[in-house]
Amino acid sequence: MSVQVEGKSFLTHLECAACGRQLEADRVWNLCPDCGKPLLARYNLEAAAREGFRPEVLAQRPGNMWRYREVLPVREAQYVFTLGEGYTPLLPMPRLGQKFGLPGLLVKDESANPTNSFKARGLCAAVSRAVELGVKEFSIPSAGNAAGALSAYAARAGARAHVFMPRDVPEPFVRECRLLGAEVELVDGLITDCARKAARGVQEQGWFDVSTLKEPYRLEGKKTMGYELFEQLGRLPDVIIYPTGGGTGLVGMWKAFQEMEALGWCDGRRPRMVSVQAEGCAPIVEAFRQGQVHARPWENARTLAAGLRVPAAIGDFLILEALRQSQGEAVAVSDEAILDMTGWLAREFGLLVSPESAATLAALEQLRSRGWIAPQEQVVLFLTGGAYKYFPTLTLD
Ligand SMILES: *Cc1c(COP(=O)(O)O)cnc(C)c1O
Numbered sequence: 001m002s003v004q005v006e007g008k009s010f011l012t013h014l015e016c017a018a019c020g021r022q023l024e025a026d027r028v029w030n031l032c033p034d035c036g037k038p039l040l041a042r043y044n045l046e047a048a049a050r051e052g053f054r055p056e057v058l059a060q061r062p063g064n065m066w067r068y069r070e071v072l073p074v075r076e077a078q079y080v081f082t083l084g085e086g087y088t089p090l091l092p093m094p095r096l097g098q099k100f101g102l103p104g105l106l107v108k109d110e111s112a113n114p115t116n117s118f119k120a121r122g123l124c125a126a127v128s129r130a131v132e133l134g135v136k137e138f139s140i141p142s143a144g145n146a147a148g149a150l151s152a153y154a155a156r157a158g159a160r161a162h163v164f165m166p167r168d169v170p171e172p173f174v175r176e177c178r179l180l181g182a183e184v185e186l187v188d189g190l191i192t193d194c195a196r197k198a199a200r201g202v203q204e205q206g207w208f209d210v211s212t213l214k215e216p217y218r219l220e221g222k223k224t225m226g227y228e229l230f231e232q233l234g235r236l237p238d239v240i241i242y243p244t245g246g247g248t249g250l251v252g253m254w255k256a257f258q259e260m261e262a263l264g265w266c267d268g269r270r271p272r273m274v275s276v277q278a279e280g281c282a283p284i285v286e287a288f289r290q291g292q293v294h295a296r297p298w299e300n301a302r303t304l305a306a307g308l309r310v311p312a313a314i315g316d317f318l319i320l321e322a323l324r325q326s327q328g329e330a331v332a333v334s335d336e337a338i339l340d341m342t343g344w345l346a347r348e349f350g351l352l353v354s355p356e357s358a359a360t361l362a363a364l365e366q367l368r369s370r371g372w373i374a375p376q377e378q379v380v381l382f383l384t385g386g387a388y389k390y391f392p393t394l395t396l397d
Pocket residue numbers: 117119145146212243244245246247248249250307308354356357384385386
């Protein structure tokens with residue numbers, strides 16, 4: 001039998017990101033019981049480093065995100081329900097970079113994950129850990145990709161999934177979930193309306209809610225993107241451009257950088273973080289520009305980049321904090337630019353990516369023309385998912 005995981009978890013406790021309350025890690029929690037804000041997983045990083053968790057040991061480990069087992073939450077190997085998520089390609093894009101005067105341009109291709117998006121990382125971690133703690137039924141409100149990933153990992157773990165998606169979600173997302181054995185409910189409205197519907201099942205049926213940042217471990221799965229960047233580059237890049245909905249990946253990578261500093265892997269130099277949103281739903285961009293701590297809910301959210309159609313994010317303050325601490329930026333791009341870039345990336349560069357992913361390129365164009373990025377800088381675009389499930393709504397040819 002091939003070895004799927006090595007090492008052990010150094011998880012110690014959970015800590016509220018807002019009020020700092022500490023909670024016991026070995027039972028299930030959603031939000032902070034005192035203030036209702038997200039909980040963060042904490043590890044004994046000193047012990048992990050002392051006991052040999054160093055970049056050099058990773059070379060021997062399997063090519064999935066569980067190579068970072070010490071800083072992931074699952075205690076017993078039998079509960080790591082992997083489908084091979086993570087350790088995705090970091091591709092040099094010299095010809096694309098040339099068009100923007102950026103020879104060092106890279107893309108992180110997250111479409112290589114199970115179910116075709118980076119949602120696999122978060123939901124693998126959340127489902128694995130929750131099943132370890134006794135959960136048997138899950139629920140999630142989703143624009144599409146999170147629902148597919150939950151369906152896959154619930155099936156993998158022998159658990160049940162109840163998914164709630166907007167009625168206008170492209171059809172392949174629905175078929176994917178049903179094929180994976182999930183119970184699918186389509187809801188009139190946006191992801192926020194789906195969340196209201198899902199909340200009823202959570203209250204009445206006792207399902208475990210794995211909404212973005214409403215339990216601590218999806219963030220842990222997504223943070224592995226930060227570890228991977230460091231491992232694949234041997235350092236951290238200068239700029240990271242990230243399509244932001246609920247912000248788990250951005251907040252997760254920021255947490256990974258902090259952990260790697262505590263582990264003694266890197267110094268305090270971190271990348272400038274850029275959030276990209278669609279012009280039709282840009283609450284984080286607006287709050288960033290206005291210097292606000294929280295974002296105001298966006299009215300009449302509209303964009304074909306479904307994963308960015310998040311009018312209100314519970315982790316808004318964490319996203320904004322990471323952007324500001326990193327001297328980063330927040331950029332809104334039009335749906336026209338997103339569609340153009342989606343087609344261009346496919347035709348000219350062989351990358352068949354989702355609209356959210358292509359939005360990063362539209363943002364790069366803006367930032368370069370404003371001179372916010374210098375030619376010698378190393379920039380990573382996060383291509384968060386593949387195009388296939390969006391085909392019914394993409395008119396590229
Ligand atoms: C969910 C999703 C996003 C947004 O991710 P967050 O971490 O929630 O901000 C971006 N792209 C794709 C393809 C998604 O599915």
